[in-house]
Amino acid sequence: MRPFQYERADTLEGAVKAAGTGGATQFIAGGTTLSDLMKLDVMRPERLVDVNPAAGGPAGRIEATKSGLRLGAMVRMAEAAEHPAVKTDYPVIAQALQLAASQQIRNMASLGGNLLQRTRCEYFRQVSWPCNKREPGSGCAAMDGVNRLHAVLGTSDACIASYPGDFAQALVALDAVVETVREKGGARRIALSDLHRPPGDTPQVETVLEPGELITAITVPAGPWTRRSLYLKIRDRDSYAFALASAAVALDLDGEVVREARIALGGIATVPWRAREAEAALRGKTMDEAAATAAAEAALAGAQPRGDNAFKVPLAKQTIVRALMDAKRMET
Amino acid sequence: MNSKRDHGGLDRRGFLGVGAGTAATLPLLSSLAGAATPPPAPPPDPRAATNVTLRINGQDHRLAIDPRTSLLDALRDHAGLTGAKKGCDHGQCGACTVLVDGTRVLSCLTFAVMAQGREITTIEGLAGPGGALHPMQQAFIDHDAFQCGYCTPGQIMSAVACVQEGHAQSDADIREYMSGNLCRCAAYPNIVAAVRQAKSEMEGA
Numbered sequence A: 001m002r003p004f005q006y007e008r009a010d011t012l013e014g015a016v017k018a019a020g021t022g023g024a025t026q027f028i029a030g031g032t033t034l035s036d037l038m039k040l041d042v043m044r045p046e047r048l049v050d051v052n053p054a055a056g057g058p059a060g061r062i063e064a065t066k067s068g069l070r071l072g073a074m075v076r077m078a079e080a081a082e083h084p085a086v087k088t089d090y091p092v093i094a095q096a097l098q099l100a101a102s103q104q105i106r107n108m109a110s111l112g113g114n115l116l117q118r119t120r121c122e123y124f125r126q127v128s129w130p131c132n133k134r135e136p137g138s139g140c141a142a143m144d145g146v147n148r149l150h151a152v153l154g155t156s157d158a159c160i161a162s163y164p165g166d167f168a169q170a171l172v173a174l175d176a177v178v179e180t181v182r183e184k185g186g187a188r189r190i191a192l193s194d195l196h197r198p199p200g201d202t203p204q205v206e207t208v209l210e211p212g213e214l215i216t217a218i219t220v221p222a223g224p225w226t227r228r229s230l231y232l233k234i235r236d237r238d239s240y241a242f243a244l245a246s247a248a249v250a251l252d253l254d255g256e257v258v259r260e261a262r263i264a265l266g267g268i269a270t271v272p273w274r275a276r277e278a279e280a281a282l283r284g285k286t287m288d289e290a291a292a293t294a295a296a297e298a299a300l301a302g303a304q305p306r307g308d309n310a311f312k313v314p315l316a317k318q319t320i321v322r323a324l325m326d327a328k329r330m331e332t
Numbered sequence B: 001m002n003s004k005r006d007h008g009g010l011d012r013r014g015f016l017g018v019g020a021g022t023a024a025t026l027p028l029l030s031s032l033a034g035a036a037t038p039p040p041a042p043p044p045d046p047r048a049a050t051n052v053t054l055r056i057n058g059q060d061h062r063l064a065i066d067p068r069t070s071l072l073d074a075l076r077d078h079a080g081l082t083g084a085k086k087g088c089d090h091g092q093c094g095a096c097t098v099l100v101d102g103t104r105v106l107s108c109l110t111f112a113v114m115a116q117g118r119e120i121t122t123i124e125g126l127a128g129p130g131g132a133l134h135p136m137q138q139a140f141i142d143h144d145a146f147q148c149g150y151c152t153p154g155q156i157m158s159a160v161a162c163v164q165e166g167h168a169q170s171d172a173d174i175r176e177y178m179s180g181n182l183c184r185c186a187a188y189p190n191i192v193a194a195v196r197q198a199k200s201e202m203e204g205a
């Protein structure tokens, strides 16, 4: 691992100041992404600004009100997953967190850091391989390599890496917003659906955040669909594995008729993927298996499998159908 | 025996610490220039050892370590506590699980400098006074919950926390909340049985 300077920040403002706007500084929260990738020499920060001391302030709190949910960026995954209001009123969020990683990692990892976790593409993680995300212009070893875990939606000629997380899908489905602070330009609010950038020609640029921009909180608006919501995650093993395919769904039903559906997909796309075509296909329809299947077809219409990952197309469709039917049956 | 080992680590690394200390006196030179605003001090050497105090199993350990040192390496190589194991060093196996302020975490993904001021508990700190085994340790023996034993310190630390969190309500619950600890020997059924036994003892006590 390359040497780095280590600094602690007691407040979020202090952290932003300490980080400055140079690209060589990284915030460190749980460190579960960062220290892993530093050991692999994939991430090479010259300075780490430890934001954990700020967890004692608002950034470490969860507030649930009538208008919605506010999750401090320093809240740990385990704490949010077990928060009573999150579990009852936003089950899709609690489940997405609960089904991620292991209890040890959930105890360490922060919600802000979770959103910014990096892909698990093995070629990205091993510096001996060409990888446009790690080393722009070097090529993409996954394109014609072992790409079973890679994305079928949102890909480009430069990169097909899938976004590995779960939590962001729940947030995208519920129209969440991240609040940030910057040293120059101050605070801003970014819709979660705008936070992550599809790879395009610049897979190395993964989010719209500026260097030194700190996520302080995540807000989730209340809505009639948040209680009838769930996260379905399909994996190679029952626990402690990344998603092969996952669906975050939320339904607002009028009897059996869909007033509003929210669907986001994981494991199969380069970014947390909001399936708006599938939502549109469901609106006004009776929520049955045929409607769910039509929605799933719409969601995957643009899928571009590449070799080993072709199985993800039918798998994702089945995941959507099951998630929707399970959500319909939920008692709220 | 422990404290002897600590001194070994401290002396060897403490030497580097002295080097870092003298570097800090460099800015004195700038006063010779007599300028009102002295030139900025050279950036500190990121490789220089830094002094950290880790509170491990109720005892303070003063260590001079490179900031890159993981908590796992600090425990094993500097504090002489080799109970926590390095399976993968990447957060994937759980062999390095320790408690920090009573919460189970992975010491391989924790930088030691970030664990200052926290209460760290390792497998060495689990037994009671006089060496009486913790109910979880005894249960692992009773149920033969290991073969090679490499994953066992991590399994036991994780299991203690699992019970304390209230996540050992059923066998399915135990399996789910112990999934962060892999066992290459696949002693899983016996581990579940051990956790179940220790749970009733820990809660009865």
Ligand SMILES: Cc1cc2nc3c(=O)[nH]c(=O)nc-3n(C[C@H](O)[C@H](O)[C@H](O)COP(=O)(O)OP(=O)(O)OC[C@H]3O[C@@H](n4cnc5c(N)ncnc54)[C@H](O)[C@@H]3O)c2cc1C
Pocket (backbone or CB within 6 Å): A026, A027, A028, A029, A030, A031, A032, A033, A034, A035, A036, A073, A074, A099, A100, A101, A102, A105, A108, A109, A110, A111, A112, A113, A114, A115, A116, A117, A164, A165, A166, A167, A213, A214, A215, A216, A240, A241, A242, A243, B090, B091, B092
């Ligand atoms: C074995 C393993 C299995 C896993 N399985 C899953 C899984 O199934 N599902 C899943 O979703 N995740 C999984 N993860 C990923 C894990 O959830 C993330 O590593 C974790 O959430 C990252 O949070 P952190 O606080 O540790 O981030 P850090 O490692 O501290 O930081 C990650 C990045 O975010 C930046 N950052 C951190 N906080 C902020 C902030 N507030 N503002 C701006 N930037 C910030 C850092 O600078 C860094 O670049 C797994 C990880 C491992 C090691």
Ligand code: SF4
Pocket (backbone or CB within 6 Å): A119, A121, A122, A123, A124, A130, A131, A132, A133, A134, A139, A140, A141, A142, A143, A150, A158, A159, A160, A161, A203
């Ligand atoms: S898929 Fe993306 S991350 Fe993986 S090797 Fe190709 S460019 Fe790199």
Ligand code: FES
Pocket (backbone or CB within 6 Å): B085, B086, B087, B088, B089, B090, B091, B092, B093, B094, B095, B096, B097, B106, B107, B108, B109
């Ligand atoms: S050594 Fe830490 S999880 Fe494997």
Ligand code: FES
Pocket (backbone or CB within 6 Å): B145, B146, B147, B148, B149, B150, B151, B152, B182, B183, B184, B185, B186, B187
């Ligand atoms: S006992 Fe051998 S790895 Fe678990």
